[in-house]
Amino acid sequence: MTPTERQVHDAEEHTATAAGMAAAAALREALARVGITLPSVRGSTPLAGTAFVELGGTAAGTATRLAEIVHAAADARPDLRTPTP
Numbered sequence: 001m002t003p004t005e006r007q008v009h010d011a012e013e014h015t016a017t018a019a020g021m022a023a024a025a026a027l028r029e030a031l032a033r034v035g036i037t038l039p040s041v042r043g044s045t046p047l048a049g050t051a052f053v054e055l056g057g058t059a060a061g062t063a064t065r066l067a068e069i070v071h072a073a074a075d076a077r078p079d080l081r082t083p084t085p
Contacts, residue, residue: 016046024053
């Protein structure tokens with residue numbers, strides 16, 4: 001890799017890392033609005049050049065609550081649903 005290619009790669013990785021960190025912060029904020037904390041949510045090293053967020057593990061009760069909220073959002077906003085085949 002040439003120095004210029006390295007510089008471009010590093011800049012792209014930095015941008016993707018920042019995007020992952022911003023997405024993690026947005027997710028933490030949104031979850032906090034409904035009383036959910038996922039302690040391991042964090043932006044991470046980009047994966048294949050794509051911003052990446054690690055969700056980590058959580059208690060089963062928290063996961064169940066999160067599932068209920070996602071279902072309620074999908075019921076309230078059909079445009080959020082993925083079409084089923």
